[in-house]
Amino acid sequence: MKKNLSYMDSVHRYGKIWGLTIAVILLAFPLVLSIIFSCTPDYKALSKGLFATLPMYWAVGIVEVFTYVPMLGAGGTYLSFVTGNISNLKLPCAIDAMERANVKASSEEGEVISTISIAISSIVTTIIIIIGVILIIPLTPILESPVLEPAFAMILPALFGGLAVVFISKNLKLSVLPVLLMLILFIFVPALNAGTVGIIVPVGVLFTVLVARIMYKKGML
Amino acid sequence: MEFSVNSPIIYIMVGIIISVVLAQSVFFLVRALKRAKELNIKSSTIKKTISSSAIFTIAPAIAVLVGVVALSKSLGIPLPWLRLSVIGSITYETVAAGNALEALGQGAGTTITDPSIYVTVVWVMTLSIAASLILAPLVTKKIQSGMNKIGLKDKKWSEIFNNAMFLGMISAFLGYVFCDVTYISKGFLQGLTPVCVMGVSAVFMAILGLLATKLKIRWLTDYALPISLIVGMASAILFTNIFGGYEITTQMLQEVTA
Structure with a gap:
């Protein structure tokens, strides 16, 4: 147990420093x-640009931290909030990895698998972008x-279709209401x-x- | 120094920052691998996690690269390279850069030649994404210890709780896939494209899952998600040909209502 604590504590310490x-x-x-x-920035345009962008981004950013930390685990969080592309890459990658390794996000095994998966994903993304930047001239016509x-x-x-099959089939009863609510909202x-x-x-989470809590209390799950 | 959006000095600075970010990933990877050994996680599990995470990442990473190319027209290569390797996601960065350029009265397609405009755009993009960058290292530990307090008491509930979180996120994105279907009544079949793409990917995932369990092809489960992702993306080309280009602009809507 003592060792257990020390790994998590060190993840937090180094996560903060990095x-x-x-x-x-x-x-x-x-x-x-x-x-x-x-040169100096054009302050008028800067404040105008920030006014149009910052409030929404900060709101999303703050909400994202609280939403994704429990799902990503500590190591995964420290990496993902630096390398970005969380909902469209890092989190699905980690969810899939934990699912296949059969570990829970809240366990230390889940923490380790999530960190490995997100670290690999970050490294591969960075390398692909580096290759792309080097080869940008021949690649541009293909990419565009x-x-x-x-x-x-x-x-x-394409990504969430696959993930949804796994999670909805595993939690059929629980998924009915959330999926309905989201369909109604978005449509x-x-x-x-x-x-x-x-x-x-x-909101969905x-x-x-x-x-889940209500169904669990009523013995439906 | 003479300014250019592709100035070597900007490349060097961006290269250094990206090396630091890469070093962080390697640092956490090495430590997690060590810890995995101590926890007696099977090395086959670790190997599968590594290979399938790497394969899964390829297609989304290429999509990110498309974003770099698109933004490089006005911002040069190094800035989009930095912004999309560090924190950025394509949707956010394109909007942030667009807002900054609009405030400056600069068209999105023309290359920036004035360093002061360039620095302004960099500031807007950097400050806009700073919230989670600063917040995450400060509050992660607190959020986790809070979660542990709720979770540890009841094992069964903590498992349901985990699934509920993932399911909640997935259901939000499922809803998003349907966000343009109302346009069908106005004659825009484009709204069906994401729905069909999701359907193809879901069907493929289900088939692969069944094959893997029925025929006991273990490796198939490891690559089921990347395979259905790629098949889904490929089907998007087909559906776009059938339903028309995806972008539904306000102008198109106005034309219909008018």
């Missing part, structure tokens, strides 16, 4: 650019070809689309946990 270091480096990047090219465009645009439906509320799905994820 995370904050990278945050500082990223924030320093525009400053250093200003110094190198001896109108034939392939729909395939890349439809990555989320009948026009404001809900690709841009706002991030805000709805925590909270609702499903609530339904």
Whole structure:
């Protein structure tokens, strides 16, 4: 048990150090650019651009931290919130890995499997983008070809179709209400689309946990 | 120094930052692998986790690369490379860059030549995604210990709780797939494309799962998700040909209602 604690504690300690270091480096990047090219940002446009972007992104960002931490595990969280693409890549990758290894996200085995899967996914993504950047000139016509465009645009439906089969078939009773609620919301509320799905994820999670709790208490699960 | 969106010095800086990010992943990977051994997790399980995670990542990573190419027209290569390797996701970054360029009165397709405009765009993109970047290292431990308090008491509930979280997230994305079906009544069959793509991917996943258990092909379960992902994506090409290009613009809607 003591060793158990020490692994988790070290994950948190190093996660904090790496995370904050990278945050500082990223924030320093525009400053250093200003110094190198001896220029200042256009403050009027900056405030206008921030006003249009920041409130929504910060709201989503804060909500995402609280929603995804329990699913990603500690190591997975520290990596994912640096490397990004959580809902469309890292989390499905980790969920699939934990499912196949038959471990729970809240156990230490789940923590380790999730961390391995997300670390590998981050490394592979980074390497693919590096290769792509080096070969950008020959690759551009392929990546921008109108034939392939729909395939890349439809990555989320293709991804969640597969994941849904696994999880809905495993939790048939529990999935009825959440799936119904989400279908109704997305079909009948026009404001809900690709841009706002991030805000709805925590709603879906909270609702499903609530339904699960009630069904569990009533002995239905 | 002479400014250009593809200036070597920007490449070098971005290269350094991405190396640090890569180092973090390697650091956590090595430690998790060590811990997996101590926990007696089978090495075959670890190997499968590694290979299927890597294979699964390829298609989504190429989609990210498409985002880099799209943004590179106005922002050059290194900035989209950085923004999409670190925290960024395609939808967020495209919008953030678009908002910044609009505020500057700069078209999205023209290459930036003024360093002050470039720095402004970098600031907007960086500050906009800073919330979770700073928050995650600060609150993860607290959230986890809170979760443990709820979870540890009742084993069965903690398992249901886990499944409920994943299911909640998946149901939100399932709903999202249907977000454009109302347009069908206005004559836009495009709204069916994501629904059909999801259907194909789901059917494939189910078939692969059945094959794997019935014929006892173990490796099939490890690659079922990446296979159905790719088949689903490929089917999108077909459905787009049938239903028409996916983008439903406000202008198209106005034309119909007018």
